[in-house]
Amino acid sequence: xxxxxxxxxxxxxxxxxxxxxxxxxxxxxxxxxxxxxxxxxxxxxxxxxxxxxxxxxxxxxxxxxxxxxxxxxxxxxxxxxxxxxxxxxxxxxxxxxxxxxxxxxxxxxxxxxxxxxxxxxxxxxxxxxxxxxxxxxxxxxxxxxxxxxxxxxxxxxxxxxxxxxxxxxxxxxxxxxxxxxxxxxxxxxxxxxxxxxxxxxxxxxxxxxxxxxxxxxxxxxxxxxxxxxxxxxxxxxxxxxxxxxxxxxxxxxxxxxxxxxxxxxxxxxxxxxxxxxxxxxxxxxxxxxxxxxxxxxxxxxxxxxxxxxxxxxxxxxxxxxxxxxxxxxxxxxxxxxxxxxxxxxxxxxxxxxxxxxxxxxxxxxxxxxxxxxxxxxxxxxxxxxxxxxxxxxxxxxxxxxxxxxxxxxxxxxxxxxxxxxxxxxxxxxxxxxxxxxxxxxxxxxxxxxxxxxx
Amino acid sequence: xxxxxxxxxxxxxxxxxxxxxxxxxxxxxxxxxxxxxxxxxxxxxxxxxxxxxxxxxxxxxxxxxxxxxxxxxxxxxxxxxxxxxxxxxxxxxxxxxxxxxxxxx
Numbered sequence: 001x002x003x004x005x006x007x008x009x010x011x012x013x014x015x016x017x018x019x020x021x022x023x024x025x026x027x028x029x030x031x032x033x034x035x036x037x038x039x040x041x042x043x044x045x046x047x048x049x050x051x052x053x054x055x056x057x058x059x060x061x062x063x064x065x066x067x068x069x070x071x072x073x074x075x076x077x078x079x080x081x082x083x084x085x086x087x088x089x090x091x092x093x094x095x096x097x098x099x100x101x102x103x104x105x106x107x108x109x110x111x112x113x114x115x116x117x118x119x120x121x122x123x124x125x126x127x128x129x130x131x132x133x134x135x136x137x138x139x140x141x142x143x144x145x146x147x148x149x150x151x152x153x154x155x156x157x158x159x160x161x162x163x164x165x166x167x168x169x170x171x172x173x174x175x176x177x178x179x180x181x182x183x184x185x186x187x188x189x190x191x192x193x194x195x196x197x198x199x200x201x202x203x204x205x206x207x208x209x210x211x212x213x214x215x216x217x218x219x220x221x222x223x224x225x226x227x228x229x230x231x232x233x234x235x236x237x238x239x240x241x242x243x244x245x246x247x248x249x250x251x252x253x254x255x256x257x258x259x260x261x262x263x264x265x266x267x268x269x270x271x272x273x274x275x276x277x278x279x280x281x282x283x284x285x286x287x288x289x290x291x292x293x294x295x296x297x298x299x300x301x302x303x304x305x306x307x308x309x310x311x312x313x314x315x316x317x318x319x320x321x322x323x324x325x326x327x328x329x330x331x332x333x334x335x336x337x338x339x340x341x342x343x344x345x346x347x348x349x350x351x352x353x354x355x356x357x358x359x360x361x362x363x364x365x366x367x368x369x370x371x372x373x374x375x376x377x378x379x380x381x382x383x384x385x386x387x388x389x390x391x392x393x394x395x396x397x398x399x400x401x402x403x404x405x406x407x408x409x410x411x412x413x414x415x416x417x418x419x420x421x422x423x424x425x426x427x428x429x430x431x432x433x434x435x436x437x438x439x440x441x442x443x444x445x446x447x448x449x450x451x452x453x454x
Numbered sequence: 455x456x457x458x459x460x461x462x463x464x465x466x467x468x469x470x471x472x473x474x475x476x477x478x479x480x481x482x483x484x485x486x487x488x489x490x491x492x493x494x495x496x497x498x499x500x501x502x503x504x505x506x507x508x509x510x511x512x513x514x515x516x517x518x519x520x521x522x523x524x525x526x527x528x529x530x531x532x533x534x535x536x537x538x539x540x541x542x543x544x545x546x547x548x549x550x551x552x553x554x555x556x557x558x559x
Binding site for chain 2: 386419420423428433435
């Protein structure tokens with residue numbers, strides 16, 4: 001269902017990074033005004049389609065206001081995805097710094113003194129006393145909050161260049177339908193809407209993260225690309241409607257935010273046989289570092305200590321923490337991600353901060369989760385540390401049962417089998433001491449599994 | 455911090471004793487051991503075979519059942535009698551319940 005690329009797209013990469021989003025939207029609107037840019041509420045009851053002409057007009061209006069007011073910066077506090085897009089495009093071209101703050105990082109807005117808040121009305125109150133910042137030739141920043149997976153959210157400054165560094169502008173990427181399951185105000189979500197609108201594509205925003213709603217959005221809106229965390233993908237595969245999965249025509253699944261394990265990759269390949277599965281390794285601080293496209297977990301062992309595409313160099317500390325050097329001129333950064341060699345691959349064993357310390361012994365929750373997910377009757381699992389005055393921490397787990405349960409199995413028998421499997425496959429301190437059966441694994445706003453008690 | 459859980463105050467010592475026995479039974483069952491009778495005079499380690507991980511699990515189960523963890527409560531670092539038997543453990547929770555008293559959040 002590729003729509004033809006838009007004329008002018010070839011000039012896109014020539015435009016300054018901060019102009020590109022507004023440029024692309026305006027250009028598509030000129031060539032193909034009624035082309036749908038955003039489908040909001042997809043898979044739900046109230047679906048809204050916004051075309052490129054509408055989007056371009058809103059960008060132009062906001063640019064006029066920004067040009068008149070020249071605020072020091074804009075804090076985007078909009079709920080609608082189209083508002084975020086318009087704010088980003090207009091601020092970029094008008095060289096106004098912009099901050100995207102997710103719900104849980106709103107209290108960070110105090111750090112952005114004198115910045116003006118813009119909501120879905122896209123209005124900017126004219127305050128003559130407000131400080132102004134004249135149009136500067138230097139590139140302006142984009143502020144994004146980290147997901148807070150391993151600490152409180154913090155604001156990180158990016159340039160438009162770094163924000164767009166991973167965008168794929170080649171023709172094969174034009175005019176595709178992209179599903180947005182990420183929070184639109186976070187790095188991963190921003191990447192999805194930038195990518196889709198820079199390439200004349202359709203941004204498909206499901207009405208909710210409910211697996212069936214997302215799958216209905218994929219099917220009804222003919223989505224081609226699903227960027228997701230392994231946790232969100234696993235949820236679609238384990239609790240989504242099978243007939244919807246079968247009708248999805250995904251061309252590509254881009255996994256990021258967490259490491260995907262082998263069983264999930266196999267399951268995804270079985271469910272979406274035509275989809276190419278790519279794993280992206282990125283952090284809010286570094287942006288995209290590398291991609292793995294061979295459908296296997298981790299990355300090839302010979303990638304370590306070598307210069308990869310784009311000049312990235314991967315290293316490893318003695319304790320297994322992955323080190324990244326983006327280029328020869330930048331410092332080596334400790335990622336907090338632990339890797340271990342398995343055959344000719346390095347696979348992710350977890351975040352350093354996720355390690356549960358039980359009586360001085362380290363437990364990697366991912367390993368326990370993988371083991372639990374392999375038990376008949378278990379659809380999904382989360383392992384986390386509970387504080388204990390006696391052992392420091394204690395391993396706790398939540399499991400989601402398959403529905404229906406295998407013949408002859410009961411919730412109790414699956415639970416007992418899970419504990420027996422852990423006792424057989426793990427050191428004693430790694431066996432979950434608290435094992436709860438839950439209906440759904442909790443995810444944090446970034447679509448990842450939290451590693452501390454809910 | 456006990457909202458949504460049963461509060462330890464108001465529970466009589468018999469109920470606390472029953473909760474302790476139930477928690478130990480669960481620990482033995484979960485770890486693949488056959489739970490036998492659990493008597494107040496039994497030694498946690500020598501008679502029941504509970505190690506520190508088992509005890510940590512017991513404490514979490516009791517926190518869920520009774521809404522209190524005397525090992526992590528304020529003043530938990532103060533010296534206290536050794537906990538060797540099932541009755542010692544029960545007494546610790548009964549004391550915690552009494553100390554919490556009525557009106558505690």
